[in-house]
Amino acid sequence: MEPETIAVGTAGIVHAQFVTFAQPPHPMRLESGVELGPITLAYETYGTLNAARTNAILVLHALSGDAHAAGCLDTADGRVGWWDDCIGPGKAFDTDRLFVICSNVLGGCMGSTGPASINPASGRPYGLQFPVITIRDMVEAQRHLLDHLGIERLLAVVGGSMGGMQALQWAASYPERLRACMPLATTARLSPQTIALSEVGRQAIYRDPAWCQGNYYDGPRPDAGLSLARMIGHITYLSDQSMQQKFGRRLQSRQHYGFDFATEFAVESYLAHNGDAFTRRFDANTYLYVTKAMDYFDLTDNGAGVNRTLAEAFSEARDVCFLVVSFKSDWLYPSYQAQEIVKALTQVGADVTSCDLESTWGHDAFLLEVDTMTQLLRDFLRRVEQEQH
């Protein structure tokens, strides 16, 4: 596949690039001990890497994201990147000055190697033959991408939700390769409530007869299960208050109750629409793998099943500048979980800025509170850049 380049203002957007590594006989050893290779990561870049290679930002996506973080795809639908609000000329991540990289995670379904990819051993899609991966494995794959791009040290890693977990893992695994780390609306270890929500999403997929133990690529897809999982997810991304504001008890297209089981409340329509739309762009097996990676995420486990404190996990990260952002109405990754991160970073003597923001938008606030986030991210980055010089 050839990279496709579109010039936008002074900032170049390069869509659909790929890097392949871990070629046999040198596969990547995963956290599980299983070896995987070759591995391809799909990525995009925005802006220009400076000569000193000091202006690179690695943007890490959440569960349902992909490498297409900014700009428009040159396709019929001209799909806009998932964080276009914050990446571009003059935006929070100003591509007139910064070089922004976003890759689809290992295990993903948007160009990176994942369960829908062809297993070289069988010539057929991996399905459940794909090994269970972890957030650490995702970060390890991104490290290969940085090596490929010749970037020794990032100006920053940034991500919300699962992207924030990757950002924290970067700070724990490769602090020497970061100047700054910006985990947003995230946690250092998944709570049992969030594991429970992940599990019901997975169960919705398992229980769809079209799932066929993950071997569905030649037949009908488990859309019913995947869309149900997505509906559950969407409830967790909003808040009680934002749902009151956005939907209330409004009926979608009726004046009065229908006294039947049709979709009638506006909130039901919203979930149905979003569940449906998701099946047109996402792979059910990737949903399983990526949620499992999140469930396993626990920085107080050193990877060999040995407990450590969160401060111990960040013990080498004292030279990294952190911006930790949480939102008061986010019940998926509540503010107290961000405070645990801040406390541990303070213990190791890292430079930490933390903001617990007022917002009614719940977990989605990290994408929706554009003005606040722009100011916060821009000011923080400017300070990091100044200190670099």
Place this chain on the structure above:
Amino acid sequence: MEPETIAVGTAGIVHAQFVTFAQPPHPMRLESGVELGPITLAYETYGTLNAARTNAILVLHALSGDAHAAGCLDTADGRVGWWDDCIGPGKAFDTDRLFVICSNVLGGCMGSTGPASINPASGRPYGLQFPVITIRDMVEAQRHLLDHLGIERLLAVVGGSMGGMQALQWAASYPERLRACMPLATTARLSPQTIALSEVGRQAIYRDPAWCQGNYYDGPRPDAGLSLARMIGHITYLSDQSMQQKFGRRLQSRQHYGFDFATEFAVESYLAHNGDAFTRRFDANTYLYVTKAMDYFDLTDNGAGVNRTLAEAFSEARDVCFLVVSFKSDWLYPSYQAQEIVKALTQVGADVTSCDLESTWGHDAFLLEVDTMTQLLRDFLRRVEQEQH
């Protein structure tokens, strides 16, 4: 079916009683306008009705409850009633002094007429031919039961969750038949977040191929869908904090992550076990009807699609004594929703006691905080009894 009587101390427990009413040609007119009849309610009683018929308490169950609120069933498993902690000699509802009635709701699957009952018109189970019912319809059916028992005025109605909605509906519809009303962990109108959670539970059932549009009574049952709905429900009955305390990130029967998709976290096992167990005692169609009744519950809608204030809904209830209880960690029916009820009752001049209790147990606290609830319910009831004399 013959009633079965077991003497327990001085308080009689009468299990498995039935009342049938709304016999054609005099069916009950439901809120939807549809006519339904005959209707049977299953009920149990505990204690003895006094000669003046002034000591009766109507206990109203939640989504998954039934008429068996206290004592042991004379069956192999000796199943204990769902609120046995609070109903019995010397307990909060002291059956040495009080006469306690609990009936399975209209639409239920534990002896009352519901979608699994035989439709006299076809000789086959109703399935989706059963009309959509409302909380008001449930209360209307209970009124027939009271008439049958010859009880003009209840000492109190009490219920948590959906039982609390029925209690509030009693106060709105038949305030003259109550001295006291005790809505616990409930709301006067379902929020969009709770409607959304109901809807994903229903979708889990619809999407189970065994559901067959509700016509499954001759074949395999939609257990996969029903248990998934129940798993979602259980997440909402607990709280982030109680799940941390009860499960943490503990693995159920492994020392280390298995790097596969087996059920491995303790919280996943808990959900699987409870989902499974539910299918052995509950009917999937009843789950649909009862959640829909809750979604429609909105005391600010007068039933004819006309909005009114909550105070207007309670305008005739100023002579009823209320005990409104909420729990700080209940995110399904958050405390602010109880405060709306209290505010409206105060506006109409009713006698209101309200308690927003500290508990980490989330929504389930109304059943689990036995000591606190016992003291609260007992003291409140004693005052109401004294004022009656």
